[in-house]
Amino acid sequence: MALTRRALLGGAGAGAAALLAYQRLPLAPAPAPSVAERLPGGGQPTGPRTDDDALHAARRLSYGATPSLHAEIAALGVDAWLDRQLDPASIEEDPQLLSMLDQLDTLDLSPTDLRELFSDQEQRRRIPQQLIAATVLRRIGSRRQLNELMVEFWSDHFSVFLGDGPVVFLKTIEDREVIRPHALGRFDDLLVADAQSPAMLVYLDNALSKGDDPNENYARELLELHTVGVTGGYDEDDIAAVARVLSGWSLDRATATFAFRPFLHADGPQEVMDWSTDGRGGQQDGEDLLRHLAHHPATATHLARKLARRFVSDHPSDELVASTAEVFLASDTAIAPTLRHLLTTDEFRESSGVKFRRPMELVTGAFRALGTTLPIEDLGRGRSQAFRQFVQRVEALGHLPFSWPAPNGFPDVAGAWLNTGALLSRWNAVQALVGAGRRPLGPVDVTDVFGDARSAGAAIDAAVSQLLMTELTSTERDAVLAYLGVGANDAFPADDRTARQTIALLLNSRHFQFR
Amino acid sequence: MATTCTCDRRDLLRRGLAAGAGASLPFLLPRVAFAAPGEEAGRDTLVCVFLRGGMDGLSAVVPHGDAAYHDARARTRVRDDQVLDIDGYFGLHPALAPLQPLWDDGLVGAVHAAGSPDPTRSHFDAMDYMERGTPGDTSRPDGWLARHLLRSAGATPFEAIGVARSLPMSLRGYAPALAIASLEEFHLDAPDGDLDAVSEALAAIYGEPDDALSAEAARTFATVAELAERVPTTDRRGAEYPRGDLGDGLRQVASLVHADVGLQVACVDMGGWDLHESMGDASDGRMAGLLTELGSALAAFAQDLGDRLGDVTLVTMSEFGRRVRENGSGGTDHGHGNVMLLLGGGVRGGAVHGTWPGLSPDALDRGDLAITTDYRDVLGEVLARRRAEDDLSEVFPGHTPTSVEVVSSRVG
Numbered sequence: 001m002a003l004t005r006r007a008l009l010g011g012a013g014a015g016a017a018a019l020l021a022y023q024r025l026p027l028a029p030a031p032a033p034s035v036a037e038r039l040p041g042g043g044q045p046t047g048p049r050t051d052d053d054a055l056h057a058a059r060r061l062s063y064g065a066t067p068s069l070h071a072e073i074a075a076l077g078v079d080a081w082l083d084r085q086l087d088p089a090s091i092e093e094d095p096q097l098l099s100m101l102d103q104l105d106t107l108d109l110s111p112t113d114l115r116e117l118f119s120d121q122e123q124r125r126r127i128p129q130q131l132i133a134a135t136v137l138r139r140i141g142s143r144r145q146l147n148e149l150m151v152e153f154w155s156d157h158f159s160v161f162l163g164d165g166p167v168v169f170l171k172t173i174e175d176r177e178v179i180r181p182h183a184l185g186r187f188d189d190l191l192v193a194d195a196q197s198p199a200m201l202v203y204l205d206n207a208l209s210k211g212d213d214p215n216e217n218y219a220r221e222l223l224e225l226h227t228v229g230v231t232g233g234y235d236e237d238d239i240a241a242v243a244r245v246l247s248g249w250s251l252d253r254a255t256a257t258f259a260f261r262p263f264l265h266a267d268g269p270q271e272v273m274d275w276s277t278d279g280r281g282g283q284q285d286g287e288d289l290l291r292h293l294a295h296h297p298a299t300a301t302h303l304a305r306k307l308a309r310r311f312v313s314d315h316p317s318d319e320l321v322a323s324t325a326e327v328f329l330a331s332d333t334a335i336a337p338t339l340r341h342l343l344t345t346d347e348f349r350e351s352s353g354v355k356f357r358r359p360m361e362l363v364t365g366a367f368r369a370l371g372t373t374l375p376i377e378d379l380g381r382g383r384s385q386a387f388r389q390f391v392q393r394v395e396a397l398g399h400l401p402f403s404w405p406a407p408n409g410f411p412d413v414a415g416a417w418l419n420t421g422a423l424l425s426r427w428n429a430v431q432a433l434v435g436a437g438r439r440p441l442g443p444v445d446v447t448d449v450f451g452d453a454r455s456a457g458a459a460i461d462a463a464v465s466q467l468l469m470t471e472l473t474s475t476e477r478d479a480v481l482a483y484l485g486v487g488a489n490d491a492f493p494a495d496d497r498t499a500r501q502t503i504a505l506l507l508n509s510r511h512f513q514f515r
Numbered sequence: 516m517a518t519t520c521t522c523d524r525r526d527l528l529r530r531g532l533a534a535g536a537g538a539s540l541p542f543l544l545p546r547v548a549f550a551a552p553g554e555e556a557g558r559d560t561l562v563c564v565f566l567r568g569g570m571d572g573l574s575a576v577v578p579h580g581d582a583a584y585h586d587a588r589a590r591t592r593v594r595d596d597q598v599l600d601i602d603g604y605f606g607l608h609p610a611l612a613p614l615q616p617l618w619d620d621g622l623v624g625a626v627h628a629a630g631s632p633d634p635t636r637s638h639f640d641a642m643d644y645m646e647r648g649t650p651g652d653t654s655r656p657d658g659w660l661a662r663h664l665l666r667s668a669g670a671t672p673f674e675a676i677g678v679a680r681s682l683p684m685s686l687r688g689y690a691p692a693l694a695i696a697s698l699e700e701f702h703l704d705a706p707d708g709d710l711d712a713v714s715e716a717l718a719a720i721y722g723e724p725d726d727a728l729s730a731e732a733a734r735t736f737a738t739v740a741e742l743a744e745r746v747p748t749t750d751r752r753g754a755e756y757p758r759g760d761l762g763d764g765l766r767q768v769a770s771l772v773h774a775d776v777g778l779q780v781a782c783v784d785m786g787g788w789d790l791h792e793s794m795g796d797a798s799d800g801r802m803a804g805l806l807t808e809l810g811s812a813l814a815a816f817a818q819d820l821g822d823r824l825g826d827v828t829l830v831t832m833s834e835f836g837r838r839v840r841e842n843g844s845g846g847t848d849h850g851h852g853n854v855m856l857l858l859g860g861g862v863r864g865g866a867v868h869g870t871w872p873g874l875s876p877d878a879l880d881r882g883d884l885a886i887t888t889d890y891r892d893v894l895g896e897v898l899a900r901r902r903a904e905d906d907l908s909e910v911f912p913g914h915t916p917t918s919v920e921v922v923s924s925r926v927g
Contacts, residue, residue, distance in 0.1 A: 044726070044727060045726050045727045045728035046724070046726050046728075204791075205791045205792050205844060205846070208792050208843070208844035209843070209844065210843040210844070212843070213842055213843030214842070214843070215791055215792065215842050215843065215844045215846070215848065216791075216842075216848045216849070217789075217791040217792075217848070220636070220637070220849070224637050224639070230635075230637055230639070230640055236636060236881060239636075356728075396696070396700075397680075398680035398681070398696075405786055405787075406567075406568075406638065406639075406786075408638075408639055411681075414727075415687070416681050417681070418727060418728065418731055419681065419682045419693070419694035419731060420693045420694060420695060420731055420734050420735045420738055421679075421680060421693065421694045421695040421696055421701070422680060422681070422694065423728075423731050423732060423735050424701060424702075424703065424735050424739070425680075425696075427703060427704075427717065428703065428704040431703075431704045431705060432704060436705065436713075437704035437705060437706075438704055438705070438706055439704070473723070475719065475720075475722060475723055476719075476720050478719070479715075479716045479719035479720045479722075480716060480720075482715070482716065482719065483712050483713065483715070483716035497706075497709075501705070501709065501713060504713075505713070505716050505717065505720065508717060508720075509720050510720070510721065510728060510729075513728065
């Protein structure tokens with residue numbers, strides 16, 4: 001029986017009546033400007049274009065192009081370099097990176113040791129600090145750049161939020177045992193591993209789901225975000241069925257590892273889209289469902305579109321998505337051949353200058369361009385001031401790894417990252433990072449950037465070719481000279497502060513905002 | 516590039532006309548000639564609070580007179596002895612106690628069983644549809660607030676702002692809309708003695724070509740200058756905002772209202788509502804914590820605004836409500852109908868508006884609270900009566916408006 005009620009109309013009380021007396025005098029509103037006056041020019045932002053395939057690959061398939069990476073790709077040829085990158089085990093890792101990672105002692109802790117550390121209120125912060133530091137160090141310093149890009153891609157695809165209770169230590173396990181081993185492996189293996197990952201089981205609540213009263217959180221996002229996508233052809237009944245099939249996929253809290261709990265599992269026949277089970281398989285039913293979903297054509301299309309958006313453009317063509325999805329299905333969800341196809345198409349080759357860098361890509365690009373890396377002194381003991389400042393900076397940019405508060409991962413189109421506030425935050429991050437702002441982030445050596453140039457013009461040109469690997473327009477070059485207050489042929493005022501600000505201007509220019 | 520202006524550099528920068536870049540930035544000119552205080556009167560400032568994650572309206576404005584509510588929410592319900600009764604049937608969650616005085620004064624009201632008619636229970640689709648104002652349809656590239664703003668008065672520097680790191684979908688498509696996470700920190704980070712020179716150089720660097728990036732750069736310089744000059748952000752008029760995005764956001768909106776910079780629309784977010792597990796009960800837990808933050812932030816905003824509350828209408832929305840029956844983990848899954856709260860001098864407060872469909876099994880929509888008031892009717896009424904919008908079919912294409920009677924017409 002439905003109770004219908006409608007509240008009294010005109011119920012504004014005495015308080016509201018009194019307030020009305022304070023309204024200002026009404027005046028006619030100003031005439032509205034036309035639509036054209038209110039739209040910014042040009043639509044999509046545009047960055048530096050290049051016909052040099054090696055330079056395009058260096059920019060798009062790394063965390064920041066450098067002259068040495070460009071030379072490496074040019075020497076090997078783009079295709080051969082790509083093949084090596086798709087087989088990361090064949091690339092010897094940078095020893096300096098490995099020795100820095102060695103200082104981060106929580107990365108390799110067992111699940112039980114991590115859980116114990118997590119229970120220590122004073123020490124627990126070391127776990128997320130070190131995971132974030134390791135992630136940034138690898139992006140900056142790894143020779144396996146494409147592998148790191150795919151680690152990030154899957155970390156976004158299977159996004160978990162570090163701020164959600166025990167996820168803060170479980171994510172270290174997921175990164176190490178799920179995302180990294182499968183980053184260029186097979187998607188069906190990755191999907192099953194992620195469904196059994198304690199971080200995901202906790203973040204999307206499947207660990208709590210009971211067969212007689214399921215929690216639908218993971219089931220919904222599995223279909224919508226991880227596999228077939230929101231247009232993949234499922235309905236609310238399918239979501240409920242997925243939740244029942246995966247009920248009992250839970251967590252052994254003592255060991256912080258996956259555990260199947262038969263007493264929490266719903267037996268009985270279930271149908272999910274074009275898949276069904278008699279419901280007697282227990283845990284195996286769930287694995288079968290996950291593998292079925294991994295191989296579903298809608299999943300192939302969904303993943304192909306996301307990969308194309310990551311590596312080619314914000315709006316990839318339907319043909320590119322379709323051909324990439326075909327390769328994904330034909331190769332049994334293997335990721336490397338799918339990427340090889342995507343990255344050897346004409347559409348990729350012709351896409352230079354169209355991907356706007358996300359904030360962390362700007363930051364890692366700056367470190368790489370300057371030939372330096374994140375300061376992590378004392379991070380092992382959780383006391384690094386420089387690292388704390390770095391985290392605050394990246395938080396202000398809204399792009400701290402593993403900190404997107406929703407399960408859909410950081411957005412990957414320019415429109416989400418280009419606005420008034422974001423642009424200023426980017427400029428300020430670079431000002432701080434280079435040591436040109438009021439609160440410098442830490443010691444960054446800038447002496448190499450200008451080479452042995454004597455004149456201001458030569459110094460600018462040297463810095464541009466190392467940092468931007470392009471040419472400035474005459475307007476831009478004149479703007480930097482005007483800042484220096486000298487002519488191109490005058491001596492470069494090489495004091496430290498001027499040098500740092502010159503670098504910051506170049507890194508804050510349009511050329512550095514794209515990958 | 517030569518400039519013919521002899522005024523000093525700092526002055527030029529304030530106008531967004533850095534030496535050497537002036538000719539490239541002509542579109543900045545109208546943006547600095549903004550309305551004198553009062554000129555924008557005739558329209559309320561509209562503040563849209565988006566409660567992201569799916570707020571549980573049944574916990575916020577509790578139908579405690581419905582036995583089905585108590586049956587469905589054995590672990591998470593608000594008991595009759597806890598609820599802040601409104602009318603013997605509905606009551607406020609005790610954590611919303613900070614709103615009680617405003618409710619009693621008729622400055623806060625609610626519309627229950629409201630929402631977007633599209634059946635999706637996906638966060639991302641539901642938010643997207645709601646902010647576009649076109650449920651089930653993503654063919655238009657712009658948001659509902661953008662379409663309204665394109666038709667209303669303009670040319671003030673802080674006409675529309677999303678207090679966020681990214682512009683909310685509802686404002687996308689309206690170029691002057693700003694996304695600013697912190698007004699206090701909205702300045703270029705360079706040493707004082709070098710600030711002008713660095714600003715000039717950057718402005719010149721972004722003087723060309725005429726694309727979205729240059730436009731945002733120009734807008735950034737203009738906004739920095741206006742903020743520094745016009746918007747004091749320190750006086751809170753005794754209001755104590757709770758920590759968090761909502762309190763921070765509303766505090767900054769209040770600063771802009773008091774500064775008379777022509778603010779028309781502001782969007783503020785509060786996240787964390789997706790409580791699939793461990794909602795807690797009425798006295799303790801995550802739901803009580805979120806509602807405490809919500810209630811105290813709105814109350815602080817009202818106090819901060821003081822008599823300016825007569826020029827402001829605030830409305831809350833969320834992508835969907837939660838399922839009526841709690842799940843086995845002490846939480847609730849995604850639902851449908853929800854409550855919208857309104858605050859402001861023009862709100863017909865102190866009452867729960869709308870048509871209550873009830874919670875009996877046959878009244879539910881797939882187990883969820885049915886929707887009897889299209890959220891576009893609530894927003895449309897606010898636009899029409901408080902913001903002089905005279906053609907809602909442009910704002911909500913394809914939707915036929917129905918009056919909800921939750922706000923009164925603005926006088927003048």
